[in-house]
Amino acid sequence: MFHRMCLVAICLGLLAFRSMAAEMLLPDKWGGGWQPDAELVKLTSERRPLFNYRETLVAPFELPRLFRTGEDEKAYGKDDWELRRSELVELLASEMYGRSPATVERQSMQLISIDKQALGGSATAKVVQIRLGVENRELKLELKMFLPNRVLGAVPVFLLINHRGPENLDMTRKVRNGYWPVEEVIERGYGIAGFQVSDIDPDKHDGFRNGVHGLFGREIEGDSWGSLAAWGWGASRAMDYFVADPGIDAAKVAVLGHSRSGKAALWAGARDTRFSIVISNNSGCGGAALSHRRFGETIDRINHAFPHWFCGNFERYNDREHALSFDQHFLIAAIAPRAVYVASASRDLWADPVGEYRSLYYAGEVYQLYGDEGLPVSIPPAAGNPVGSKRMGFHIREGGHGLEIYDWHRYMDFADNLWHEFAEVTRQ
Ligand code: GTR
Secondary structure, eight states, X not given: OHHHHHHHHHHHHHHHHHXXXXXXXXXGGGTTOOOOOHHHHHHHHHHOTTSOOOGGXXXXXXXXXXXXXXXXXXXXXXXXXXHHHHHHXXXXXXXXXXXXXXXXXXXXXXXXXXXXXXGGGTEEEEEEEEEEEETTEEEEEEEEEEEXXXXXXXXXXXXXXXXXXXXXXXXXXXXXXXXXXXXXXXXXXXXXXXXXXXXXXXXXOSXXXXXXXXXXXXXXXXXXXXXXXXXXXXXXXXXXXXXXXXXXXXXXXXXXXXXXXXXXXXXXXXXXXXXXXXXXXXXXXXXTSOGGGOOSSOHHHHHHHOTTSSOGGGGGGTTOGGGOSOXXXXXXXXXXXXXXXXXXXXXXXXGOHHHHHHHHHHHHHXXXXXXXXXXXXXXXXXXXXXXXXXXXXXXXXXXXSSOOXXXXXXXXXXXXXXXXXXXXXXXX
């Protein structure tokens, strides 16, 4: 009996020591690290028994390596990475998001409206129509924006890809919310823009006939682009406008999306190197979250619920995550060395906050090649504790799935730090 008690005491001591050691390794900013609320895990598991919400049930897996290994394994430098990066983009295009056509035959931009005294005089409101043409077909993308009047010279812009209702991009400002918080962004000296994904491609499975698919009118193959890639491509057309507008600092544009649009934003940022910051807000499966973990939403589920989001080839991985030769840290690494920010929400277990954090953490290996320190530990910080380096940002917001003013302020703090020359001038 005495021996058993001693053994139990030793084991408990070891356990306590292990968790203390883990805590001690976490930097102060981590606030002790994040763990999901136990009650929420229980409830969610009961509500959706086909999906896993328990960290202890994540099966061990081998994460595909970012750098090539084997015969040509060597110390990677920046030049090697540029080559490797193009391989990753190619892999993600052919197996997951689909290939996007490079250009349209005709593209023109027209200012539809301008109000130089918007928001009581503090901003200029503009609506621009981008017309995209192939043969006799045409598509119109409406780009909406507010630019701060107090900033002299070219202004950096945050571009939101919007899949929610058009009232969320309200130019009259009758509808105000944290999803597209125009007033707050203008107050901080930044421009804010947005477009509706349905202008580019409808968010429904229409056999890839409408929107940009119909515009190009190509045969649909296994590696043809899905709607997420199409929306990301739309963000690049908005970028074409920013480059052409002298009032906008096109070298300081952040592309941002929530949830499905967050997936599109990451892919847009991986392909189009003109974006300075790429922001994923609660993008989850097919976005920032590692698929190998099979935590919350899975590939099989996403492909069945949203058959139009990815390319046909991605269906090969339905319930076969182990067969993936890549994972979402490839997507984030393909953005390097440009800045990336990933945000999760504490009650959004469907999107797997740990998996979202880990993709970012593993992509840090590439950022380190460019002199950025990356993230020091593989455990996410507690909710309400934004962490990161100059080029990699992360936070978990307290609460559920959504894009809120708290998130936007963290993105602007991150931009202030990255674009500090700009931030210092506007603050004077
Ligand atoms: C969910 C989907 C997620 C996420 C979300 C959204 O139903 O499973 O992948 O994208 O929609 O876009 O709000």
